[in-house]
Amino acid sequence: MKAISVSQLRKYEACPRQYEQHYILQKPEETSFHSVFGTLVHAALEAYHAHPERHLLDCYREEFKKPEYRVLDAGLYEKGQVMLQEYLLDTQGVTPPNILNLEERVELTLPNGVPVIGVIDRIDKIDDETIAVVDYKTGASSFPTSYELETDEQLSMYDVMARQLHPWAKTVLLRLHYFQGPKLTTQRKPHQREAFLDYVATLYQEMITSTIFPPRLNSYCGYCTYRKDCPAYQLTLQESVSESVQGLATVEEKIVRPLAFQLPDDLPKLAGLLEQVQYKRKILERVEKDCKAVMKDYMENTQQQAVETEDRVITLSQREYTYLNPHVAHDVLGASVFFGLATVPKEKVEEYLQEVRLAGRAEEAARMELALQQSTTSSFTQASLKVSKIKRVAKITKAKGKKALDTGEKV
Ligand code: SF4
Numbered sequence: 001m002k003a004i005s006v007s008q009l010r011k012y013e014a015c016p017r018q019y020e021q022h023y024i025l026q027k028p029e030e031t032s033f034h035s036v037f038g039t040l041v042h043a044a045l046e047a048y049h050a051h052p053e054r055h056l057l058d059c060y061r062e063e064f065k066k067p068e069y070r071v072l073d074a075g076l077y078e079k080g081q082v083m084l085q086e087y088l089l090d091t092q093g094v095t096p097p098n099i100l101n102l103e104e105r106v107e108l109t110l111p112n113g114v115p116v117i118g119v120i121d122r123i124d125k126i127d128d129e130t131i132a133v134v135d136y137k138t139g140a141s142s143f144p145t146s147y148e149l150e151t152d153e154q155l156s157m158y159d160v161m162a163r164q165l166h167p168w169a170k171t172v173l174l175r176l177h178y179f180q181g182p183k184l185t186t187q188r189k190p191h192q193r194e195a196f197l198d199y200v201a202t203l204y205q206e207m208i209t210s211t212i213f214p215p216r217l218n219s220y221c222g223y224c225t226y227r228k229d230c231p232a233y234q235l236t237l238q239e240s241v242s243e244s245v246q247g248l249a250t251v252e253e254k255i256v257r258p259l260a261f262q263l264p265d266d267l268p269k270l271a272g273l274l275e276q277v278q279y280k281r282k283i284l285e286r287v288e289k290d291c292k293a294v295m296k297d298y299m300e301n302t303q304q305q306a307v308e309t310e311d312r313v314i315t316l317s318q319r320e321y322t323y324l325n326p327h328v329a330h331d332v333l334g335a336s337v338f339f340g341l342a343t344v345p346k347e348k349v350e351e352y353l354q355e356v357r358l359a360g361r362a363e364e365a366a367r368m369e370l371a372l373q374q375s376t377t378s379s380f381t382q383a384s385l386k387v388s389k390i391k392r393v394a395k396i397t398k399a400k401g402k403k404a405l406d407t408g409e410k411v
Pocket residue numbers: 015017018215216217218220221222224225226227230231232233
């Protein structure tokens with residue numbers, strides 16, 4: 001088998017059937033705007049690093065003209081520009097030998113014998129004993145929790161790859177750099193590295209020996225290209241839809257009664273139920289999205305704002321946004337009212353402050369920073385609850401080439 005990537009491992013673990021459809025049967029996947037946009041930004045970075053004499057934004061403009069990016073609109077184009085400007089500010093003054101690798105495709109064999117492949121965005125030399133792997137993230141609706149950061153397979157893979165590329169480095173920092181988001185840093189302890197290598201070896205062994213690839217429902221089923229032919233998805237869909245259209249009494253029967261749990265003994269049951277409900281919710285959300293898209297297309301094509309069925313009316317509404325010129329609004333309303341109404345994105349202010357600092361206006365930047373700190377208030381959104389599977393390691397007894405289950409160990 002050829003070298004495997006973290007995407008392959010993740011796909012196989014999330015759903016063997018989806019992995020089979022994509023990697024073995026080679027059925028193409030639908031591409032999302034987000035992934036096309038991410039590819040565009042990385043392609044621009046790759047072109048720029050291949051020809052550093054050119055300006056990054058010129059490379060970006062040129063890439064954007066390619067037919068595969070026609071699905072992206074002007075809003076995303078501008079967003080990409082802002083991200084790349086941030087990238088330039090972030091890398092300004094950091095030049096080789098401090099940057100050891102940039103947008104590099106790496107293929108190697110791990111110490112456990114598994115051939116792997118991946119692209120590393122950037123590796124910096126921090127000092128004679130330390131390197132930092134930076135992974136640029138172009139889009140995210142949420143950011144990882146500290147648990148997710150510690151167990152992220154992609155970061156663990158970067159850790160082992162970077163150690164093989166630069167064996168002199170005693171410490172490997174792992175950095176997630178979200179454009180327009182937080183910059184997060186973590187590192188792997190020896191026991192975490194060992195557990196990750198066991199985890200990769202186990203999955204790899206399974207992947208190369210499996211002959212059956214069963215479907216495994218998960219929270220991304222609604223976005224899965226192969227859902228229309230997937231028996232597990234279709235069955236869940238039928239069950240969920242028929243359950244949802246039944247009367248309230250039935251719903252109460254089904255939902256309220258099982259919620260009479262005894263805690264803490266019933267926590268595993270409760271977590272399992274919550275996970276199932278979440279999967280089903282995602283599937284129903286997908287149905288909702290598809291229904292709306294078909295209805296909207298029909299109404300737009302027939303130029304109707306409202307359609308009546310026997311007992312329902314479907315209306316198409318459009319929101320209109322009016323933007324005020326902030327300078328004019330400020331003059332008309334006065335500063336105190338204007339700032340009471342305005343919401344200023346924190347990252348935009350930080351970008352501006354960075355520009356002021358880089359322009360050598362340090363005193364001005366410090367004054368602005370102080371004023372901003374004094375006028376800042378923070379608020380927290382409601383804590384969200386998420387159920388995720390703990391990856392249990394099944395170690396491979398290499399001599400026999402078989403798996404010896406080592407249950408209970410967490411990765
Ligand atoms: S719909 Fe879900 S269960 Fe079916 S193949 Fe896709 S990911 Fe797997």
